[in-house]
Amino acid sequence: MVVRWSHRCPWKAIAQVSQNFSPFVLLVVGNGERIRFWEDLWWGNQTLCSQFAGLYRVISVKNLTVSNVLGNSFPLSWNLNFCRNLTDSEIDLLQSLMSSLSSVLFSPSLADSREWSLLSSGLFSVKSFFLALSKVSNPILFLPAKFLWSSKAPSKVKAFAWLVAHGWVNTNDKLQLRRPYKSLCPQWCILCKGNGESIDHLFLYCPVTIGLWHKLFNLAGLTWVPPRSIEEMLVIAFKGLGNSLRGKTLWQIACLTLLWMVWQERNNRIFEEEGRTEEMLWDLILFYSSLWASCTAAFRGVPLSVLQLSWKAVCVSKV
Numbered sequence: 618m619v620v621r622w623s624h625r626c627p628w629k630a631i632a633q634v635s636q637n638f639s640p641f642v643l644l645v646v647g648n649g650e651r652i653r654f655w656e657d658l659w660w661g662n663q664t665l666c667s668q669f670a671g672l673y674r675v676i677s678v679k680n681l682t683v684s685n686v687l688g689n690s691f692p693l694s695w696n697l698n699f700c701r702n703l704t705d706s707e708i709d710l711l712q713s714l715m716s717s718l719s720s721v722l723f724s725p726s727l728a729d730s731r732e733w734s735l736l737s738s739g740l741f742s743v744k745s746f747f748l749a750l751s752k753v754s755n756p757i758l759f760l761p762a763k764f765l766w767s768s769k770a771p772s773k774v775k776a777f778a779w780l781v782a783h784g785w786v787n788t789n790d791k792l793q794l795r796r797p798y799k800s801l802c803p804q805w806c807i808l809c810k811g812n813g814e815s816i817d818h819l820f821l822y823c824p825v826t827i828g829l830w831h832k833l834f835n836l837a838g839l840t841w842v843p844p845r846s847i848e849e850m851l852v853i854a855f856k857g858l859g860n861s862l863r864g865k866t867l868w869q870i871a872c873l874t875l876l877w878m879v880w881q882e883r884n885n886r887i888f889e890e891e892g893r894t895e896e897m898l899w900d901l902i903l904f905y906s907s908l909w910a911s912c913t914a915a916f917r918g919v920p921l922s923v924l925q926l927s928w929k930a931v932c933v934s935k936v
């Protein structure tokens with residue numbers, strides 16, 4: 618896999634998941650012309666190069682296909698090409714390799730193919746891959762998943778919050794790394810006109826943003842100690858407005874709306890040279906959270922004007 622790294626290149630992102638992706642792909646030998654004998658996983662549950670590492674070290678040509686090495690009919694041709702004579706222990710290894718492969722079946726008329734091992738149909742599905750990844754990968758990557766994706770906020774807001782949780786938003790510190798000559802004020806946070814703009818600063822610690830978070834927690838009647846990072850903030854998934862369906866729905870929406878509004882404000886100030894006060898921002902967060910929540914089933918029958926007046930009262934009243 619050769620990837621020319623460039624920050625815009627979609628292959629970069631694709632290549633990054635390939636390490637997680639390949640273990641679930643089964644290679645099915647047909648004529649053996651496309652599968653690499655040593656390096657691909659096509660026989661047993663590990664690659665032959667790791668299972669027979671002692672032999673792999675002394676073969677002279679790597680990346681040969683199965684048909685290069687074995688031919689594709691019986692008797693197998695065994696073109697292994699070692700670069701020196703084998704020692705006794707290597708000969709033992711070779712014998713066990715040969716006996717392990719004695720039951721290989723070829724279908725010379727069929728091309729080699731791939732099957733997705735997680736489903737009996739052999740066909741890939743995003744859902745099966747996602748479920749498998751959420752078991753094997755760093756769980757913190759997936760923890761905000763439920764909080765974010767089960768939220769009833771608009772999809773664009775959820776997708777944006779997902780980028781924030783994973784640190785994939787182009788804040789100034791990132792732009793500075795990518796385009797050092799184009800970022801004029803890399804250390805500048807347009808909201809507080811001070812500290813460097815990183816994801817944790819912009820969405821959590823910036824005095825403007827933290828003021829908004831405090832307002833949100835105050836509204837719910839909670840005292841709040843900021844977590845270490847915005848990722849942690851989303852992982853913790855506070856239930857600020859209680860455990861009722863309304864409470865959970867509105868709280869999720871409000872957290873995501875806050876992130877969304879901070880980003881909108883940051884971009885407005887940079888690109889449109891317009892700025893709002895913290896009060897106006899807070900009013901917008903209240904308004905859009907209420908609006909988006911009022912469109913959900915949990916708040917059916919609650920007029921927007923009532924919801925806007927008191928979140929807490931509406932959330933504790935019986936659904």
Ligand SMILES: [Zn+2]
Pocket residue numbers: 806807808809810811812818819822823824825
């Ligand atoms: Zn700031």
